[in-house]
Amino acid sequence: MENPKLKIGQCVRIRRRHWLIENIEISETAPDVLEVRCLDDDATGQMQLVIPECEIAIRCVDDQLWHQLGSNVPTDAKGYSAYLQSLQWNTATAADNKLFQAPFRAGIEISPYQLTPLAKALDLPRVNLLIADDGGLGKTIEAGLVLRELLLRKRVDFFVVSAPASMTQQWKEELSSKFGLSAEIVDAEYFFNMRAERGFGYNPWQSGNAFIISHSLLRDEGYMVGLKAVLGTPRARSMLILDEAHHAAPAHSQAYATDSQMTHSVP
Numbered sequence: 412m413e414n415p416k417l418k419i420g421q422c423v424r425i426r427r428r429h430w431l432i433e434n435i436e437i438s439e440t441a442p443d444v445l446e447v448r449c450l451d452d453d454a455t456g457q458m459q460l461v462i463p464e465c466e467i468a469i470r471c472v473d474d475q476l477w478h479q480l481g482s483n484v485p486t487d488a489k490g491y492s493a494y495l496q497s498l499q500w501n502t503a504t505a506a507d508n509k510l511f512q513a514p515f516r517a518g519i520e521i522s523p524y525q526l527t528p529l530a531k532a533l534d535l536p537r538v539n540l541l542i543a544d545d546g547g548l549g550k551t552i553e554a555g556l557v558l559r560e561l562l563l564r565k566r567v568d569f570f571v572v573s574a575p576a577s578m579t580q581q582w583k584e585e586l587s588s589k590f591g592l593s594a595e596i597v598d599a600e601y602f603f604n605m606r607a608e609r610g611f612g613y614n615p616w617q618s619g620n621a622f623i624i625s626h627s628l629l630r631d632e633g634y635m636v637g638l639k640a641v642l643g644t645p646r647a648r649s650m651l652i653l654d655e656a657h658h659a660a661p662a663h664s665q666a667y668a669t670d671s672q673m674t675h676s677v678p
Contacts, residue, residue, distance in 0.1 A: 445462075508534060513529065517556065533539065542554060557651065571638070583623055595623070
């Protein structure tokens with residue numbers, strides 16, 4: 412199927428999802444490449460490189476929006492009432508801290524106590540929480556709910572999860588399967604692949620908005636210099652989830668913790 416003429420800033424539908432074209436790489440010796448960013452809720456902000464010639468179909472949706480406006484509105488009284496209530500729900504949740512969205516968009520069975528950190532997070536102008544439940548009570552789920560809720564409310568658009576090296580793959584799988592979030596594990600292989608594709612001077616932290624890194628690499632300045640460049644001082648709507656946070660506990664005259672490189676790496 413012949414693809415339509417595409418341009419930067421255009422909204423297109425590819426592979427059953429809506430994407431925004433951010434860049435078009437044109438080459439005389441290779442097929443054109445689109446750099447697109449996902450607009451759908453389950454993968455908001457996810458970036459992808461697409462070769463139009465290899466796609467079955469690409470449909471421009473910009474020109475269709477006005478024709479679709481109001482086309483699916485029910486005409487009977489009960490149906491229209493339900494439609495209005497759904498609109499009110501979707502618009503109220505962004506401003507009303509008592510109406511949660513994340514629990515209804517997560518593939519998990521939630522216990523009431525797991526909503527407590529989420530409620531506290533929404534009451535804070537700047538989310539800064541220590542979740543210290545006992546083992547097995549679902550700290551990962553609680554952190555994931557807070558993250559997903561803030562993403563849905565557009566209070567966060569960039570996040571980094573730091574965990575022990577043995578837990579990075581588990582975090583990636585749980586974020587994907589339970590919350591529909593796709594995150595890249597940052598390691599030596601990831602840095603090598605990014606720079607092989609885009610040049611040695613490329614900053615791999617610019618390739619997306621969701622990352623997972625091990626504690627050991629979080630202490631490595633070779634990995635952190637690029638992250639610091641992306642975050643600035645500081646970057647708005649960014650979030651750090653620190654698993655096993657006691658590893659970064661500062662020294663105290665009456666406590667067991669001692670200053671370490673990890674302590675100074677995590678502000």
